[in-house]
């Protein structure tokens with residue numbers, strides 16, 4: 001059954017946790033569909049995981065659309081959320097609406113996500129009013145990495161924690177139907193989850209959130225550059241792939257691959273007539 005805004009809100013009401021993984025391509029999307037993941041986030045983290053940038057700031061709307069289209073071709077039931085990249089919505093409500101429209105029209109995804117609390121509520125309201133579901137993202141917001149002085153846990157003192165609570169209430173009031181809570185103390189995330197009617201999706205925000213999201217390369221241990229504290233490894237995918245690549249290299253060099261079973265036959269008579 002296709003996941004919808006209604007079914008995701010229903011999962012919160014029923015106390016049924018929501019699973020979300022990032023995804024950026026067709027093959028991985030098909031595997032996630034087979035695994036019955038609830039929601040895919042085509043995250044602007046693709047700037048780091050797929051394009052090799054040091055952060056998400058260089059990602060464009062066209063980059064997002066390129067990957068979003070591939071993901072949407074691979075899924076039927078999963079609810080797909082497209083990240084709005086840096087400066088595609090901060091500049092004006094008009095830009096936010098135009099870019100959200102492109103992300104949905106050109107990919108076939110179901111919702112957009114944007115970072116920020118009270119500061120982007122006008123954008124959230126306008127996009128929602130246009131009939132596009134919005135996921136908000138508060139706490140540690142990677143597009144503000146320069147203002148935050150790095151990828152650090154947010155909301156540890158009273159003023160900053162209260163600001164995150166106020167942001168959560170503001171984005172809900174502006175029309176967001178779900179909110180990502182990134183890198184905030186678990187007790188604060190639990191409090192916000194209780195206060196909100198809409199589902200909270202945590203990443204580094206503890207188990208009390210209504211759902212969890214991870215970057216798929218992180219949870220498969222493919223990321224050799226860093227391992228954030230909140231990441232759990234669900235498989236040694238990096239080691240598996242490295243070993244397979246090395247085995248391919250050896251077998252090609254030893255002439256052990258391809259074997260006869262990997263080749264195609266031709267009649268001896270045909271061969272005999274060739275000059």
Ligand code: KIV
Pocket residue numbers: 022041042043044045046083137180182203213215
């Ligand atoms: O872009 C992304 O992958 C994200 C998640 C970390 C929530 O925004």
